[in-house]
Amino acid sequence: MALDIKKKILEKTEKYIYTTKAQLGKALRVSAKKLEKPLNELLDAYDLTISKNGKIALASTMGYFKGKLETKRDGYAFLRTESGVPDIFIGKREKNGAMDGEEVLVRLKRGGRRDSPEGKVVKILSNGPVRVVGTVHKNKKTAYVAPDDAKAPEVYLSQTAKQKVKNGQKVVAQLRQRAEADRPAFGEVTEILGMAGDAGVDILSYARRFGLVSGFGKKCAKEARELVGQPYSLQGRLDLRDEMIFTIDGADAKDLDDAISLKTLENGNYLLGVHIADVSHYVREGGELDKEALSRGTSVYLIDRVIPMLPEELSNDLCSLNPQEEKYTLSCLMELDAGGNLASRQFANSVIVSKYRMTYDKVNELLKGEAGEDCEYAGMAGLLKEMDALAKKLRARRFERGSIDFDLNEPKITLDERGVPIEVGV
CATH class of the missing domain: 1.10.10 (Arc Repressor Mutant, subunit A)
Known part of the structure; x- marks a missing residue:
């Protein structure tokens, strides 16, 4: 109503x-x-x-508009609105301390042109603390953080904060007072990332700059720990633990979230199974894990680390289809004829046990007949070749329907002990 x-x-x-x-x-x-x-x-x-x-x-009738601020390197900004009004120019001294990307309320200036309006920030609508990542510059009198992002302000530190940092350190500073016309921003250091130039500090700085944090809050971490060790139940689930199911991932992958299976039915058709880790069994709507996952949106894969969407208890354990472990999954079972045509399908909550943790490189060696006898899943070569043949049929049918292939080779960057790239492979 x-x-x-x-x-x-x-x-x-x-x-x-x-x-x-x-x-x-x-x-x-x-x-x-x-x-x-x-x-x-x-x-x-x-x-x-x-x-x-x-x-x-x-509000728009009275000259007020809300939207996200897009700040330029020279300090001025534009307000991008969804009301059909041209972008509103905001002068360097008219931002009222607002920073790039924040949602703000802007009042139009009188006498401006309709096709090129100008305004002033009258209220910052974004909630939460404002953090700036940068390098400490320190002398006898003052210390400030020079931001990595040229659009952010320099953040001056209190005398107390000054004593805790060293010149050249990469830090995260939280604003206590926003920058205004002729007054700089002031803040406190909330995290010291390391010395600029040290191994891994540059990657960590970029992660923090975009709000990416590896750790989890106490409530979220507690909820994850309490899930570990709970007994498995088959109630309401399809028991697929005895089926030949396995994962294929990169050699360095830790979160194995999908598995496959294939067998031939009595009528000669194939039963292809795709089994996805059932994260929803553990992450309940409205819970601490759900809130954190919603905030993060996805796991982020950086050059030398992963910032997970969920705590390791889930991402690398409960929701990772590790070999020889019972796991809750969501399974799609598809019956396909010899030509790859779909005859029937079934979706089910299930429990599986992955029999092998395969890697792309080893599987490709098996398919080419180049794998040695010491390969732990050499006996699976026949099944893998059947899968490969069926995959080629399904891929051909997809292209016949107009599919475009965006499967590009992913570069692999090798770092030395200092975190410096020394090789890029494909």
Whole structure:
């Protein structure tokens, strides 16, 4: 009901300015009591505004716009809006301390051109702490953090913070006071990453710059630990533990999240199985793990490390299809004829035991007949060749339907002990 009223309020105020709340309520045929909550929500969201003399109108009608700030290296910025208004120019001294990427409320300046409006930040809408990653510059009198991001401000440190850092260190500084017209930003150091130039510090600096943190909060970590050691149950699940199921991944992969299987049925058709780790069994909606995963969005693979979406108890253990371990999965079982045509399909919650942890390189050697007898899954060569033949048929059918192949070779970068790239292979 409140959503309907909010929609009607926006529709009415798009066309008219109302002098009082009572007048708006009358136009909507809504009582003052029912109008109060949705009206306040629209005001809090800065979709509506009330002028000093009590007039109610769309915020944009009164010259207020919200959106993300896009700051340029020289300090000026633009507001990108979704209301069809041209990008609004924000002068260097008109940002009110707002930083690149933050959501802000901007008021248009009077007398500006409609095709090239100018404005001033009147409120920063983004929540949460603001952090800057950079290098410490320190002398006898002052210390400040020179940002890695040219769009961010220099952050001056208090005398207490100054004593804890060294010249040339890479750090994360949290703002306590934003930069304004002629006043610099001030902050405190929340993390020392290491000396600039030391092995791995550059990668860590980039990770922190984009808010990527390996560790997890106490509540999230506790929820993950409590999941370890719980007994497995077959209730409501298809038991596939005796099937020949295995994973194929890179040699250095740790989170093995999918497995495959293939067998020939009595009618001569194939039963192809794809088995995905059932993360939803452990990550419950609204829980600490769910909130953290929503915040991170994905695991991030950097040149020398992985910043996981979920704690290692899940990513490398419970939800990793390690060999000879019972694992909860979601399985898709597809019956295919000799030509690769789909005859039937079944989706099921399941329990599997992966029999092998194969690697791409070893499997390719087996398919080419180049693997030695010491290969632990040399006996699987026949099945792998069957899989390869079926895969080629399915791939050909996909291309016949107009598929485009974006399967590009992934470069492999080798680092020395200092973290410096010394070789790029494919």
